[in-house]
Amino acid sequence: MAINEQAILKSELRWAWVVAGIVAVILGAILFAALSMHINPPSNREFADPKTLHLSAEFTESNLGTRVDGEGRIVARLIATQFEFVPSCIVLPADSDVTLRFASPDVIHGILVTGTNVNTMIVPGYVAQVHTRFTKTGDLLMPCHEYCGLGHSQMLATVKVIPRDQFRPDARGRAACGDGR
């Protein structure tokens, strides 16, 4: 009796179908999240000269933090620099579409907001942008997650998510954390 090559071939084909099914399930889950829940990897191709970032219209110090523009869009702008975020606290409303924009004047940084899917790299020369919607209120920690130097472990900020009805920007559309940060 010879080794049953047909049986081996059949079992390999069956296994290939099982693996194809698993890949299809995972791809389907990723597509479902992308199309119905808008969970996608943040992608934004926008340049910002790191040498003149502080002179740019958007990332000057007075324009950092949370701002509601004329069309009602809520945008928070932060500079990630060795070894701090400017500002170190931003306030955002829950259950609202918000946009976070980051730029770096020195080295590569990265951020994540704990308990959410917000996660991006901040590369000098580019503007990192993330659209999201916070569903829970509270102070969320936002550490730098890309080693950026000796002070990396001290580099963190707070995202203060407050109920939508308590989010009251001033006349210029600016909103800041209450403790003056």
Place this chain on the structure above:
Amino acid sequence: MTESAYPTSSHDYADDAEELARVEEAMSGGPRGAIMVSGIAVGLLLLCWLFIYFFIFLPRGTVG
């Protein structure tokens, strides 16, 4: 050490023909043992992936 019912090395067979017969017998139905082991391993991996997807990734909300 207790005596095993199955030979564990080629020296335990009376001759080559017996070893070959054993191998053929084991392989006659295809690699069922390998399918079983890899099925359990991949099944557990898929379950872990689905758990993280449904209970951690999706509840963390929209991003893009």
